[in-house]
Amino acid sequence: MSLDGTYDAGNIFARILRGEMPSVRVFEDDHVLAFMDVFPQARGHTLVIPKHSTARNFLEEAPENVGPLLLGVQRVARAVRAALTPDGIAISQFNGAVSGQTVYHLHFHIIPRWEGVPLGRHGEGMADVEELKGLAEQIAAKIA
Ligand code: AMP
DSSP states (O other): OOSOOOOOTTSHHHHHHTTSSOOOEEEEOSSEEEEEOSSOSSTTOEEEEESSOOOSSGGGSOHHHHHHHHHHHHHHHHHHHHHHOOSEEEEEOOOSGGGTOOSOSOOEEEEEEOTTOOOOOTTOSOOOHHHHHHHHHHHHTTOO
16 A cells, blocks of 8 residues: 555554454543554564554644644553563554555554573564563553
């Protein structure tokens, strides 16, 4: 999919938002939902998505939604830091297939990094759900 296109309400994150598909939830407020990435590139890889949006990517998001969305991203990233004490945190977001986007509901990746631990490959290797639940609990406990 390119940068241009129509929002598909059947995309996996829309289905997670509607509760039609399971997810390991970390946090939600009026604006955002955070849940664990099931194909994590690092331990604690968390996704943050807008709840009331049909933006496929960041460029399409309504400007008035950007502030609350990024506040949610920062809030979850701070909780990831407090819970997992990584050496660094990558926050990424892809727009269009050529950039690496595979799911067409706007989302941000929060990826903790540790010195000497290489980044896993994007979207490969499914995590153990029980382990994800443990990580989600740890992160949720640090949401300020
Ligand atoms: P992107 O490639 O930026 O579109 O990222 C999509 C991300 O969603 C990838 O990191 C996938 O591992 C992740 N993902 C795909 N399906 C699910 C799912 N059902 N639950 C959680 N994460 C998912």
